[in-house]
Amino acid sequence: xxxxxxxxxxxxxxxxxxxxxxxxxxxxxxxxxxxxxxxxxxxxxxxxxxxxxxxxxxxxxxxxxxxxxxxxxxxxxxxxxxxxxxxxxxxxxxxxxxxxxxxxxxxxxxxxxxxxxxxxxxxxxxxxxxxxxxxxxxxxxxxxxxxxxxxxxxxxxxxxxxxxxxxxxxxxxxxxxxxxxxxxxxxxxxxxxxxxxxxxxxxxxxxxxxxxxxxxxxxxxxxxxxxxxxxxxxxxxxxxxxxxxx
Amino acid sequence: xxxxxxxxxxxxxxxxxxxxxxxxxxxxxxxxxxxxxxxxxxxxxxxxxxxxxxxxxxxxxxxxxxxxxxxxxxxxxxxxxxxxxxxxxxxxxxxxxxxxxxxxxxxxxxxxxxxxxxxxxxxxxxxxxxxxxxxxxxxxxxxxxxxxxxxxxxxxxxxxxxxxxxxxxxxxxxxxxxxxxxxxxxxxxxxxxxxxxxxxxxxxxxxxxxxxxxxxxxxxxxxxxxxxxxxxxxxxxxxxxxxxxxxxxxxxxxxxxxxxxxxxxxxxxxxxxxxxxxxxxxxxxxxxxxxxxxxxxxxx
Numbered sequence: 376x377x378x379x380x381x382x383x384x385x386x387x388x389x390x391x392x393x394x395x396x397x398x399x400x401x402x403x404x405x406x407x408x409x410x411x412x413x414x415x416x417x418x419x420x421x422x423x424x425x426x427x428x429x430x431x432x433x434x435x436x437x438x439x440x441x442x443x444x445x446x447x448x449x450x451x452x453x454x455x456x457x458x459x460x461x462x463x464x465x466x467x468x469x470x471x472x473x474x475x476x477x478x479x480x481x482x483x484x485x486x487x488x489x490x491x492x493x494x495x496x497x498x499x500x501x502x503x504x505x506x507x508x509x510x511x512x513x514x515x516x517x518x519x520x521x522x523x524x525x526x527x528x529x530x531x532x533x534x535x536x537x538x539x540x541x542x543x544x545x546x547x548x549x550x551x552x553x554x555x556x557x558x559x560x561x562x563x564x565x566x567x568x569x570x571x572x573x574x575x576x577x578x579x580x581x582x583x584x585x586x587x588x589x590x591x592x593x594x595x596x597x598x599x600x601x602x603x604x605x606x607x608x609x610x611x612x613x614x615x616x617x618x619x620x621x
Numbered sequence: 622x623x624x625x626x627x628x629x630x631x632x633x634x635x636x637x638x639x640x641x642x643x644x645x646x647x648x649x650x651x652x653x654x655x656x657x658x659x660x661x662x663x664x665x666x667x668x669x670x671x672x673x674x675x676x677x678x679x680x681x682x683x684x685x686x687x688x689x690x691x692x693x694x695x696x697x698x699x700x701x702x703x704x705x706x707x708x709x710x711x712x713x714x715x716x717x718x719x720x721x722x723x724x725x726x727x728x729x730x731x732x733x734x735x736x737x738x739x740x741x742x743x744x745x746x747x748x749x750x751x752x753x754x755x756x757x758x759x760x761x762x763x764x765x766x767x768x769x770x771x772x773x774x775x776x777x778x779x780x781x782x783x784x785x786x787x788x789x790x791x792x793x794x795x796x797x798x799x800x801x802x803x804x805x806x807x808x809x810x811x812x813x814x815x816x817x818x819x820x821x822x823x824x825x826x827x828x829x830x831x832x833x834x835x836x837x838x839x840x841x842x843x844x845x846x847x848x849x850x851x852x853x854x855x856x857x858x859x860x861x862x863x864x865x866x867x868x869x870x871x872x873x874x875x876x877x878x879x880x881x882x883x884x885x886x887x888x889x890x891x892x893x894x895x896x897x898x899x900x901x902x903x904x905x906x907x908x909x910x911x912x913x914x915x916x917x918x919x920x921x
Contacts, residue, residue, distance in 0.1 A: 432813055458815030466813070472806045474918070475799065483803045486796070487815035529814065 381409040383446070384537050384568045385431070390440035391592075392430040399438055400426045402592035406570075408537065413559065413569045415579040415600065418589035419612065424572040425467065427589065428539045431570075432464040433457045445536055459487050463535030463567075467542045470526035473515030477506055480514050480525050484532030492532075499528040502565060503558070520551040527562060538562065540571035544578060556582050580604050588612065624768040626885045632774045632843055634881025635781035639836035640854060641861035641873035642788065643829030649805040649868040650825045651720070653728040657711060658833060659855030660739035661704055663848060665834025666841040667747055668703040672696035673754050686772040688755040689842075696754075697838060704834035708826040711735055736852065743848040752846040754838075777839045784835065785874055788828070792870065797824060805868065857884065860900040864907050866917020875915060879903070 385408040393399040400423045408414045418424050429435045431442055433454040442450045449460050457464070472480050481499055485492045500507035503524040509517060514525050523543060530538055543559060544552040552575060560582050563569050573579030580586055583600040588609060596608065603609050640662055647655045676692035683690045715735055719728050761769035792798035804811040804821045812818055840850055847853075857880055865876025880900045887899040907915060 434809075434813070454812040455815050455817050458813070464813045466810065469807055469810060472803045472810065474806045475803055479799055479803075482796070482799060483811070483814050483816070486800060533815070 381411070384408050384410050384412075384444065385570060386441075386443045387427075387431065388441040388443070390427075390430060390442060391438040392426065392435045392440075393438065394435060396436075396438070400435075400592055401430060403440065404589065404593050406587055406594060408568055408570050410568055411563070411566070412584045413563050413571070413582060415576075415583040415586045416570070416572045416589055417576045417579065417586055417603075417609070417612075418595075422589045423592040424589050425541050426592075428464065428541050428570070428572055431457075431539060432462055458533055458535075461533075461536035463530035463533065463538040465526045465530045465538070465540045465543065467545050471514040471517075471522050471529065474513055476511050477514055477517070477525055478510040480529050481506075481532055484529035488533055495532050495534070499531060502531075502561060503528055519547050520554055523547070523551075523555050524558060527558060531562065531567065534567075536568065538567050538569050540569065542572055542574055544573065544575045552578055576609070577604070622767070622889060623886070624765055626888055627882060628764075628768045628770055628774075630882030630885035631878065632770070632777055632881075633885055634878035635778050636836045636839040636843070636877075637854070637857050637861050637881045638874040638877030639781055639784060639832045639839070640858045641865070641877045642785075642870055643833045644858050645862045645865070645868055645870060645873040646801075646805075646825050646829045648862070650801065650808075651716070651728075651822060653716075653725050653732065654859070656729065656732040656855065657736040657739060658732075658829070658858065659851030659853075660736045660743075661708055661830050661833035661851065662837035662840065662854060663743055663851035664707055664739060665700045665704040665830075665837030666846045666850065667743060667752075667837075668700035668834065669693065669696035669838045670747075670752055670754065670841065670846055672699050683755075683757060686759075687776055688757040688759050688771075688773050693754060693838075693842075697835060700834040700838060701831035704830040704837075705827040707739075708830035709823060711739075712822070712826055736855075740848055740852055747848065749848055752841075754842055754846070771843075773842050777843055780835070781839070784832065788832070788870065791828075801825065801828075856897050857881075857900050860904040864904045864914055866914030868918070869914070869916040872914055872916035879915075 387404055387406045389403045390401050391399045392401045416424050433452050437451050444461055481496050506524055543555050580600040580603055586600050586603045587594045588596040644658045673692045673696050715731050719731055759771040761771045763769050800816050801821055861876035861880045862873050865872025883903050884896040884900050
């Protein structure tokens, strides 16, 4: 669904980044996300998937290239400023404030917001009705699936232009994986553009519009999600079979 | 005698609780054991003393039965501001740079060095002799049979309770307080949530140093002002923070009270010289039963 007339939300150009100077993990990654899309980044372990998302969130030093959000250059901005730029980021682990209540987690999500906090909290409860019931519980006491909702809700409080999810299904039971991906679709349907990294390639692609396969720090394949699911190269990478993921 | 020592313990415990809160906050948010925290108590006591002396010396009109008047109230506000500034300066000069290396041991040792420096600076500026906020004689009154306390001591306990309640409201009701708890809980998530960590670090020092300053004044008011007072109290503060559960504000308050009361009650059985030993024995016993402290969270 990468029709050319669609607005580009995120564009990385020849992005190089890493934790140690001289040791780039990303080696010239080019990724584009259009408005309203779900884009999934796949790839073997160590390919730099999480690093890509963390770099966009401002957590990894950039050595070269550019990150643009809605045409604005946001390369190398401090992480806490990325939020005001319009980046929402849900880390893979420890993605809630465990000792804070659900409601306090959402309030923290709105830390940079001046107005409309109460309305946003109500909107989040409308999106995830379970959370309304649990609002006064510490987030650390919730189940994995509920915690993931808090994490999404927290990141959505500022109405980000782009929501980035780092392996949202990691560590969840198969039943919960389905639920979390339903949530991801729900979030997109509410008008949010999503870039996610996923180990669970098949489930991730099933709800995505497009996908990238990342290896050795740069994109190797870019295609529509349904095409990637049938692509034997992708199947080989994940299942060791030549038949594609479907 | 038991009642009297219990009362003394509660008074000491009030001072320790306020001091231990700052220690636990810096541990929680900045991730290191700050040995210079005791010096903040000392400096807090002396900053207040400057104001009291500037307002016409240690004599003057007082509030009813209390040994002090308006100058000490002004002094409390002044010392909270000055001690916060001192803490932020030390952080900027020493800890800020070492934080980047992320080696906790160097931060701890550096804080020990800062502590020695700050303590000796007090001796150079104010001299080694003890000082007092007031030379008015306080008459201890019997509040229960066999329990005599001075009005100043009652003031210390009451103000401690008020400050603890205010701190609780600050941490649970205000945006800044919640952001401080969020940062203590998960610093990297706080960052990507849009919280400016440097700002939180600054406020951690302000809250911790202000409470330390008040604790220093309390000690000066109920005992005396001495250059080594903070250093002597430091061991008690660590015992209190660790016993209560490092990182827990309520644990620090409880730990301060437990250590204060235990130290003073021990005088019934052994020489007062063993007070620190009693505090630490108690701390070790609690840790043997509950390794995370009384109110501490189990480590993940």
